[in-house]
Amino acid sequence: MRYRTFVVLVLLMALIAACGDGGGADTTTAGGAETTTGDTGAATTVAGAATTMAPEEGGSLEGVELSLWGWSSSDAENTALNDLVAQFSEETGAVATFQPQAEYDVALQAALTSGDPPDVFYVDSLRLPDLADAGALAPVPDGAVSNPDDIFPSLREAFTWDGTWYCPPKDFSTLGLIYDPDVLEAAGVAVPTTWEELAAAAETLTTGDAAAIAGGTAQAGLSMGVEYARWGAFLFQNGAAITNEENTAMTLDTPEAREALEYVAGLYQDGYAVKPAAVDAGWAGEAFGQGKAAMVVEGNWLPPAMTADFPDRNFAVAELPSGPVGPGTFAFTVCYGVAADAANPEASWALVDALTNEEGSLAWTEAFTVMPAREAAATEWTSTHPDLEAFVAGADYAQRWGFVPGFGDVLGVLNPGLEGVVDGNMTIDQVIADTTAAGEGVLGG
């Protein structure tokens, strides 16, 4: 009897909870876009609402509260962003605050699910398809972002999903070849510009096996993470990629892709390249900083890490070597997205524009090593960061780091497979077959 009462109580509570939340959801639906019809429906509604909203100038944002969520990379970056946001608040009268989140993905997911998202938030290009597909992001309204044609096309592309542009990039990074000029000079090695030169340089610069390198008594020619986020650049250099440009079909099972994978895997198998974990380093930058590697393939985040952790380490940046087909690299970028449910879309877009227009993007990037996403600003940035020019050069041919929703499963097959190839317990053919099968499952091809 008591047991039954308890069960009834549980069900009753569950019902109340469900109804309560349902009611909440209904009110947000009424206030916002029609969401039940799917993404396109929601997107058009929001876009429609956006076109009717005229960009107003002056103190029209007086007292509007805006929250900006992101993750925190360093205190210096937090301070710089806080300053920009404060400046925006001062000029417009809005009350905008930057609120960095620990465990960003988890915090953002909870906020989106509860229907109370921050007005503006960081969106990594890898996460964009997930968020856009879920209808969590508002597309860029016409005229909300000033001079959009100035933004590097590859970066706009990175935040375009299903033909809709969702958000302007905050900044970007590309992969380059970072090397120790002293070590290269001492060994009489020129900075490699082709695959053959890279292999030869790595061979000459390698002075011992992995155990000796881990122990700090030898050096590897090259250290690079065994993952698509690095190896992919070599695929591009050979005219290959994991999927076609439209992300509709897998293209890993081609002679070009196989050749590129064999080339990179060969560097490891010959002992001229090591994965960071094999030499007790958390990532390639650490291996480089500790003097365990003479060259690494990393991006704009490496210089500040060197300054912070290995201030005595000398380094220089070159473009990645060109492959048989040409140059190739990845662009990693983050944008400022506006929530589809943002309470005040007009003010939110005003904040985004202030942070990403030419002035804003230059103010944001000039003190750091990440690059402005606008061509004009990038040119100016180069003059203050001449040593990092190679990263900017990569922007011309960089490919985006972003796929389709659920593609994490495919990389989850490819990356361990590549590790297996390096460890010698998988073959490249197996990896290509497994990854292609997994990808076809996700892409529906």
Place this chain on the structure above:
Amino acid sequence: MTADTPLIVEAAPRAETFTVKRGMRLKGGSSLGWLFSAPALIGLLVFVAIPIVATAWVSLRDWSGLVSPFETEYVGFEKYNELLFADGVRRTDFALSIRNNFYYVLFVVPIQTTLAFVLAVILNNKFLKGKGFFRTSYYFPSITSSIAVTLIFVFLFQTSGAINAILPFETINWLDNANGLFHNVLGVIGIEDPPVWMVENEFMGVTFWQWIAGPSVAMFAIILLVSWTSIGTFMLIFLAGLQSIPESVEEAAKVDGASTFQTFRHVIVPLMKPTIFFVLTIGIISTWQVFDQIYATNFGGPQKTTITPAFLIYFQSFRNSQASLAAAIAVLLLVVIMVFTFTQRRLIKSTGDV
């Protein structure tokens, strides 16, 4: 159990006529009982019962985790189908996570239970000096943050770390080593190449040869770490159990002529059975939920040999925007834990009364 019954019978009539000081008379003890247990019950309901029901509900929908779950589509058992029957990455991942975690449980539970019991017996010796010191030092790892302990172990186990410096073998790559322990053992006794049928046949997308791989060397390092950490907690529980055994029982055994080992084997161990049962149950449940150590050492790598169901839940939910899939894994994990706990209960019961 029978000893408790009279107490309840006796208590019930009293409660019927329970009089509150202010003169308010309460009819029936049951409503008063509900009232007193309400805070705990509401807590259970809000933080346990409803989340469980919600998880099961979410697992039947197609929810990315990025919008309100009430706006999602009902897809029935599709997520379960993806995890258990449909050919693909998700089934393979799930199968690997079950394999990895099974070997993990297989090693950690016996190691931690046995060592904790032995330590507790030693510490229960009345002639031992400095008990407080030993108790504290064995318990210390258990109360330290698991992430902090894990990071220290990562340093100890790295190629140039202290473990390799102490061990008299050639340098072992512990943490970045995907080779299965059983495969390594088979290799040592001369079986390098797997039998063809084990490679050609598979179950849930994983070949039989991979199923019998054993924990990878990286997972084995985590097994050692967790065993070391959790021994303290269980030692304390065993110690409490041992101290509740009256001295007279041991003395009686001695008078009857039992040796120390016989006393231990035939008196202490049977009397400790409820405690052993408790420790095993808690041990099995917690080892099937291992997450912190996995996250902090290798994030599931190398080559997925340290992914576990709990890790997959996190990964699918927060990194791959597949919250419904994660919920389905959580429900399946619950089933796995229940199966193991009941089996273990059955086994213990069949060897005598609990």
